[in-house]
Amino acid sequence: MMRPLVLAVLFLSTAAVAASSPPHHPLDPLSAAELSAVRAAVLASPLVPARPLSFHYVGLDEPDKPDVLSYYAAASTSSPAALPQRHAFVIARAGGQSHELLVDVTNATATVLSHAVHRGAGFPSITDADQAAAMALPPQYAPFVASVRWRGLDVGDVACGVVSRGWFGASQPDYGGARVAKMVCAVVGDGDGAATANVYARPLEGVTLVVDLDRMAIVGYEDTGVRPVPKAQGTDYRADKVGPPFTGPETKPGVVVQPEGRGFHIDGHVVRWANWEFHVAFDMRAGTVISLASVYDADAGKWRRVLYRGFVSEIFVPYMDPDEDWYFRTFIDAGDYGLGVSAVPLLRGADCPANAAYMDGVYLDAAGEPVTSEDVICVFERYAGDIAWRHSDPYMQITEVRPDVTLVVRMVVTVGNYDYILDWEFKTSGAIKLAVSLTGMLEMKATAYTDAGQIKVDAHGTLVAENTVGVYHDHFVTYRLDLDVDGTSNSFVKNTLVQMRNTGDSGTGTPRRSYWTVRREVAETEADARVDVNGAPPAELLFVNPARRTAVGNEAGYRVVPAGATAASLLADDDYPQRRASYTKKQVWVTPYNRSEKWAPGLYAEQGTGDDSLAAWSSRDRRIRDEDIVLWYTVGLHHVPYQEDFPVMPTVSGGVELRPANFFERNQLIGTRPPSEFTYQNCSCGAAAM
Ligand SMILES: *[C@@H]1O[C@H](CO)[C@@H](O)[C@H](O)[C@H]1NC(C)=O
Ligand SMILES: *[C@@H]1O[C@H](CO)[C@@H](O)[C@H](O)[C@H]1NC(C)=O
Ligand SMILES: *[C@@H]1O[C@H](CO)[C@@H](O)[C@H](O)[C@H]1NC(C)=O
Ligand SMILES: [Cu+2]
Numbered sequence: 080m081m082r083p084l085v086l087a088v089l090f091l092s093t094a095a096v097a098a099s100s101p102p103h104h105p106l107d108p109l110s111a112a113e114l115s116a117v118r119a120a121v122l123a124s125p126l127v128p129a130r131p132l133s134f135h136y137v138g139l140d141e142p143d144k145p146d147v148l149s150y151y152a153a154a155s156t157s158s159p160a161a162l163p164q165r166h167a168f169v170i171a172r173a174g175g176q177s178h179e180l181l182v183d184v185t186n187a188t189a190t191v192l193s194h195a196v197h198r199g200a201g202f203p204s205i206t207d208a209d210q211a212a213a214m215a216l217p218p219q220y221a222p223f224v225a226s227v228r229w230r231g232l233d234v235g236d237v238a239c240g241v242v243s244r245g246w247f248g249a250s251q252p253d254y255g256g257a258r259v260a261k262m263v264c265a266v267v268g269d270g271d272g273a274a275t276a277n278v279y280a281r282p283l284e285g286v287t288l289v290v291d292l293d294r295m296a297i298v299g300y301e302d303t304g305v306r307p308v309p310k311a312q313g314t315d316y317r318a319d320k321v322g323p324p325f326t327g328p329e330t331k332p333g334v335v336v337q338p339e340g341r342g343f344h345i346d347g348h349v350v351r352w353a354n355w356e357f358h359v360a361f362d363m364r365a366g367t368v369i370s371l372a373s374v375y376d377a378d379a380g381k382w383r384r385v386l387y388r389g390f391v392s393e394i395f396v397p398y399m400d401p402d403e404d405w406y407f408r409t410f411i412d413a414g415d416y417g418l419g420v421s422a423v424p425l426l427r428g429a430d431c432p433a434n435a436a437y438m439d440g441v442y443l444d445a446a447g448e449p450v451t452s453e454d455v456i457c458v459f460e461r462y463a464g465d466i467a468w469r470h471s472d473p474y475m476q477i478t479e480v481r482p483d484v485t486l487v488v489r490m491v492v493t494v495g496n497y498d499y500i501l502d503w504e505f506k507t508s509g510a511i512k513l514a515v516s517l518t519g520m521l522e523m524k525a526t527a528y529t530d531a532g533q534i535k536v537d538a539h540g541t542l543v544a545e546n547t548v549g550v551y552h553d554h555f556v557t558y559r560l561d562l563d564v565d566g567t568s569n570s571f572v573k574n575t576l577v578q579m580r581n582t583g584d585s586g587t588g589t590p591r592r593s594y595w596t597v598r599r600e601v602a603e604t605e606a607d608a609r610v611d612v613n614g615a616p617p618a619e620l621l622f623v624n625p626a627r628r629t630a631v632g633n634e635a636g637y638r639v640v641p642a643g644a645t646a647a648s649l650l651a652d653d654d655y656p657q658r659r660a661s662y663t664k665k666q667v668w669v670t671p672y673n674r675s676e677k678w679a680p681g682l683y684a685e686q687g688t689g690d691d692s693l694a695a696w697s698s699r700d701r702r703i704r705d706e707d708i709v710l711w712y713t714v715g716l717h718h719v720p721y722q723e724d725f726p727v728m729p730t731v732s733g734g735v736e737l738r739p740a741n742f743f744e745r746n747q748l749i750g751t752r753p754p755s756e757f758t759y760q761n762c763s764c765g766a767a768a769m
Pocket of ligand 4: 553
């Protein structure tokens with residue numbers, strides 16, 4: 080999405096960190112001390128002599144899976160294994176090139192193990208430092224100053240932000256292969272007597288700049304003509320600007336109380352709660368990474384593995400306006416900007432409930448300084464008044480109810496105008512629900528229209544206010560989910576529900592003419608596992624472990640259940656943005672596990688061409704039956720804006736649930752205590768208002 084037009088770094092609670100506890104799990108994110116060691120090793124390396132050097136990505140180069148698993152297996156025994164070697168994967172820019180380095184940080188002094196220069200398409204993500212430096216350029220650029228004055232505005236009231244320019248092949252100038260981006264601008268000051276904090280509501284339409292981010296110079300400029308600047312009135316969203324008096328609906332405040340305290344424990348990065356245990360890490364590109372999620376099987380009396388590693392691989396957001404000033408807005412948020420670096424500190428008691436615990440994220444900024452983003456992950460037990468299971472038998476005079484309590488791991492990523500609330504919800508039933516909720520600002524386009532009746536040609540959006548179009552677009556949130564159901568060797572099963580005629584092979588002679596049954600297909604290769612979940616006929620999708628069966632002989636599995644509607648891309652296959660993110664035509668893909676296939680649009684996704692994308696890997700059509708396989712699931716939302724999305728949009732949600740399917744012998748919640756077993760003497764919650 081479009082980045083903030085004011086300095087992103089101002090919003091982050093950042094602090095350089097001197098020291099932090101050493102890692103004690105092979106998948107722990109790099110600590111501040113390790114990150115500092117990485118910086119020192121890279122700057123001291125003769126392999127990358129060019130200066131200046133900027134860091135674009137530094138993250139844990141995860142150890143090989145067998146090493147992690149043997150560490151994990153030994154950890155619970157009396158002879159714990161040594162941590163596998165700690166390696167950092169680095170992408171840096173220097174001398175106009177993208178450098179990849181692998182740095183060993185196992186020892187106090189880090190060592191560069193390997194170095195390569197990226198020769199293919201695409202660039203690493205745009206950094207906060209890139210954006211801050213670029214913002215200073217337009218006011219010094221005479222044609223821009225002239226455009227602003229032409230509109231009767233003061234240069235001091237206008238700010239421009241960097242937006243990625245997508246990839247459009249030879250149709251777009253390549254500026255000699257330089258790392259360039261577009262800049263678009265907005266009226267942010269109150270020189271015209273109107274102030275608003277909503278920097279997305281007042282675009283300076285028609286003006287686009289091109290910035291060379293390595294040289295930090297304006298190299299292109301376009302002014303397609305004056306459009307009105309939308310009014311500031313009604314665009315502000317700050318409490319002290321919209322009220323008092325507050326005219327919205329009144330609700331009574333609610334607070335979650337846990338009279339016996341929290342039910343979960345956090346030990347380093349490992350979270351234990353109810354029948355779940357998992358590892359939570361922070362990555363500057365992916366945001367939250369959940370690893371080694373295991374569930375306790377009460378009947379078998381043992382822990383069983385479900386998810387080896389899961390994270391949001393990409394968020395693709397193409398806008399549907401082909402105009403000169405808009406066509407390039409085809410954002411690939413994780414690759415263009417990074418989700419982890421865009422994670423915001425969670426507001427206690429508002430972003431997360433009162434009973435939440437918080438975790439920080441640490442990353443290396445472009446200059447190589449470790450930055451701690453405080454409170455970017457919260458963990459809390461959710462009691463939302465929902466029911467986990469119940470049954471009434473009026474004749475037997477029985478009512479049994481168990482309230483649903485779940486554990487949520489939350490991060491909020493604010494990538495420019497949009498806020499993504501990304502939840503991992505663990506359920507005592509054994510399910511894991513991945514939910515994404517969108518809120519924030521629409522990306523708005525200035526227009527001469529003041530009434531919908533004036534629109535005679537496609538406005539590519541909805542007139543949400545006078546002179547303001549909320550442009551049509553999509554959000555495709557793609558998860559990489561390395562499920563390991565009871566071990567690494569899994570198969571992907573598609574159980575299609577098919578209509579049958581009652582012709583006598585079963586139920587002979589009854590008046591029933593039809594029924595449905597399940598037709599089972601096991602995917603042999605990657606081509607068998609590309610699924611449009613909206614496609615007819617309906618199908619149940621499962622990851623199963625054929626070697627693990629229940630007592631009655633069913634294969635242990637987990638089912639992939641779309642939580643609500645999920646869109647597939649409507650762009651043409653030959654359109655440039657679609658070529659980069661062609662995986663968005665199907666919500667489900669399955670690939671063999673490959674440590675380096677992590678980012679759905681490719682490692683170098685910024686201006687990438689899709690040559691290193693999920694669809695490209697899948698086209699190798701590798702065997703996936705009875706292999707270590709990875710699920711890719713895209714939660715897609717088409718967004719037609721409505722006036723209620725203005726000036727800030729109420730949340731809209733989508734998601735997917737991973738549900739045990741013949742994994743347990745029976746409902747795991749049968750053995751849970753009923754709520755009447757608990758008494759809260761000092762709780763006034765029973766005195767319900769009538
Ligand atoms: C780290 O230290 C150990 C023990 O001193 C040594 O054997 C090993 O080679 C060192 N590793 C690197 C990458 O320097
Ligand atoms: C892993 O993926 C990379 C990138 O697609 C590929 O080059 C490599 O050959 C793959 N490795 C294996 C063992 O398939
Ligand atoms: C209930 O509140 C009273 C008065 O505040 C306090 O003395 C008592 O210990 C509380 N009881 C429990 C079970 O928390
Ligand atoms: Cu949207």
